[in-house]
Amino acid sequence: MKQNGFESFANQRIWIIGASSGIGEACARALSNAGAKVAISARRKERLTALENSVQGITLVVPVDITDTAQINSAYQAIAAQWGGIDLLLFVSGVYTPLRADNFDFELARQTVDANLLGPMRAVACVLPDMLKNHSGHIAIVGSVAGYSGLPKALAYGPSKAGIINFCETLYYDLLPEGVSVHMISPGFVATEATAQNDFEMPALITAEEAATEILAGISAGKFDIHFPKRFSGFLKFLRILPYPLYFWFVRRFVRI
Numbered sequence: 001m002k003q004n005g006f007e008s009f010a011n012q013r014i015w016i017i018g019a020s021s022g023i024g025e026a027c028a029r030a031l032s033n034a035g036a037k038v039a040i041s042a043r044r045k046e047r048l049t050a051l052e053n054s055v056q057g058i059t060l061v062v063p064v065d066i067t068d069t070a071q072i073n074s075a076y077q078a079i080a081a082q083w084g085g086i087d088l089l090l091f092v093s094g095v096y097t098p099l100r101a102d103n104f105d106f107e108l109a110r111q112t113v114d115a116n117l118l119g120p121m122r123a124v125a126c127v128l129p130d131m132l133k134n135h136s137g138h139i140a141i142v143g144s145v146a147g148y149s150g151l152p153k154a155l156a157y158g159p160s161k162a163g164i165i166n167f168c169e170t171l172y173y174d175l176l177p178e179g180v181s182v183h184m185i186s187p188g189f190v191a192t193e194a195t196a197q198n199d200f201e202m203p204a205l206i207t208a209e210e211a212a213t214e215i216l217a218g219i220s221a222g223k224f225d226i227h228f229p230k231r232f233s234g235f236l237k238f239l240r241i242l243p244y245p246l247y248f249w250f251v252r253r254f255v256r257i
C-alpha cells in the first residue's frame with residue numbers, strides 16, 4: 001500500500017506553521033506560485049503580513065504561538081471556518097539553541113521540546129479528527145537529521161527531533177489505512193536565520209529555496225521519508241546503523257563543532 005501524493009498543488013488548502021522565515025517562508029512562496037491556497041502561521045505577525053503582501057495566493061494570515069494549545073485550536077477553527085478544512089498541514093516551525101553538557105539548562109530544554117515536539121503534536125491533534133472523518137489529508141512535519149542519532153551541541157534539539165521521527169513513524173502506521181498521508185521531513189544544513197548563528201562551516205549547506213523544492217517534490221510523490229541533501233542525510237543515515245564504538249569514533253573524528 002502506498003500513500004497518496006499530489007498531482008498538483010493548485011487550489012489545495014495548505015496550512016503552513018512556521019512561515020515567517022527560512023524554510024517555511026520558502027515553502028509558502030513555492031506553494032503559492034504552484035497555485036495553492038495558503039494559510040500562514042507563526043508568532044511574528046508583521047513578517048507574515050509582509051509575506052502575504054509580496055505573494056499572490058496567501059489567503060489567510062493566522063498568527064499563533066505553537067506552544068499555546070488554545071491559540072492553535074482557535075487558529076485551526078478560523079481556517080476551517082473559511083475553507084471547511086485543509087488538505088495539507090505543513091508543520092515547519094522549530095527552535096534551536098546550542099546546548100552541551102557544560103551549559104545544559106533545563107528551562108531551555110523544556111522550551112525546545114515544547115516548541116519542536118509538543119508543538120507539532122498540538123497541531124496534529126487539531127487537524128486529525130477532520131482528516132480521519134474524511135479519510136483524506138496530508139500531515140507533513142519538519143524534523144531534522146539531528147534526530148537520527150546523538151550529535152554535538154544538540155542536547156535538547158536532538159531529542160526533540162528524535163521524538164518527531166518516532167511520532168511520524170507511528171502516525172504513518174495508524175493513518176495509512178485511513179487514507180491520510182504522513183510526510184517526515186529531515187533536512188541537513190539549510191541557510192536560514194536559525195543557522196546564521198552557527199560559528200562553524202556547515203557541510204552540504206543548501207538554500208531555503210532548495211529545501212522547499214525538495215519538500216514539495218517529496219510530498220507530491222507521496223513519500224514518507226523526505227531527507228536532503230542526500231550527500232549529507234544519506235551519510236548520517238549510514239552512521240546511525242554503525243555499532244556505537246564506530247559511530248562515536250566517526251562523530252568525534254568528522255563532526256568538529
Ligand SMILES: NC(=O)c1ccc[n+]([C@@H]2O[C@H](COP(=O)([O-])OP(=O)(O)OC[C@H]3O[C@@H](n4cnc5c(N)ncnc54)[C@H](OP(=O)(O)O)[C@@H]3O)[C@@H](O)[C@H]2O)c1
Nearest residue numbers: 018020022023042043044065066093094144189190192194
Ligand atoms: N536550517 C537548518 O539547517 C535546519 C536543519 C534541519 C532542520 N531544520 C528545521 O527546519 C525548521 C525551520 O527552521 P529554519 O531553519 O527555517 O529556521 P527559522 O528561519 O528560524 O524559522 C523558524 C520558524 O519557526 C517559527 N517558530 C518558532 N517558534 C515558534 C512558536 N513558538 N510558535 C510559532 N512559530 C514558531 C518562526 O516564527 P516566529 O519566530 O515568527 O514565531 C519561524 O517561522 C525547524 O523545525 C528547524 O528545526 C532546520
